[in-house]
Amino acid sequence: MRLLIVEDEKRLALSLAKGLTAEGYAVDVVHDGREGLDRATTEPYDLVILDIMLPGLNGYRVCAALRAAGHDVPILMLTAKDGEYDEAEGLDTGADDYLTKPFSYVVLVARVKALLRRRRTAGASPVHVHGDLKVDTAARRVWLGEEEAELTAKEFSVLEHLVLRAGEVVSKADILEHVWDFAYEGDPNIVEVYVSALRRKLRADLIRTVRGAGYRLETAP
Numbered sequence: 001m002r003l004l005i006v007e008d009e010k011r012l013a014l015s016l017a018k019g020l021t022a023e024g025y026a027v028d029v030v031h032d033g034r035e036g037l038d039r040a041t042t043e044p045y046d047l048v049i050l051d052i053m054l055p056g057l058n059g060y061r062v063c064a065a066l067r068a069a070g071h072d073v074p075i076l077m078l079t080a081k082d083g084e085y086d087e088a089e090g091l092d093t094g095a096d097d098y099l100t101k102p103f104s105y106v107v108l109v110a111r112v113k114a115l116l117r118r119r120r121t122a123g124a125s126p127v128h129v130h131g132d133l134k135v136d137t138a139a140r141r142v143w144l145g146e147e148e149a150e151l152t153a154k155e156f157s158v159l160e161h162l163v164l165r166a167g168e169v170v171s172k173a174d175i176l177e178h179v180w181d182f183a184y185e186g187d188p189n190i191v192e193v194y195v196s197a198l199r200r201k202l203r204a205d206l207i208r209t210v211r212g213a214g215y216r217l218e219t220a221p
Helices: 010-022 032-041 059-069 084-092 105-120 151-162 173-178 190-201
Strands: 002-008 026-030 049-053 075-079 096-099 129-130 135-136 142-144 147-149 207-210 214-217
Touching: 002 010, 002 032, 002 075, 010 026, 010 105, 026 032, 026 173, 032 049, 049 059, 049 105, 049 190, 084 173, 096 105, 096 129, 096 142, 135 207, 151 190, 151 214, 173 214, 190 207
Parallel strands: 002 026, 002 049, 049 075, 075 096
Antiparallel strands: 129 135, 135 142, 142 147, 207 214
């Protein structure tokens, strides 16, 4: 799951990004409304956390522009304002939920998970079965046969991205972009480390390396 935070309070934005990254999400952060709109329209995000009082373009206008362009990404609005009018205005522009500052981080995570869950249940089933592998993307649980596998947040995110494209070759760059974030500048071989961990915990032949191209989750015959 890849999230975009559009928040001009840099300490708050980075704090949220750090916490959500620890939850297993890939998180990008921008501090300007126009840049947020550009990023949200050109990159595939699963959810946008959008402040209202932004330089360049306020959150209402960003949200309205996204909806007018046909983007249905869930939007959680943040604001220091208070009052029914502000909330109504935010929801009228197409936001899915609204959180007034100051807020509890635990509450924010709960809202994020609820919006992502709502998006999943509106579409395909969150449970993916490939032979003896079963992955529940909503509960973030994995079984191999009758036994449940214990995965770290990042291990699960790598597996989830491969499961959602089972049978396709997924490049290392694609995994980095969706599981880490847009601005990741570390060693790209980190992907190999996590794929190796998944092979050890699940089954060696489950994820095949396609030389020069990436990785493929083998589907059941």
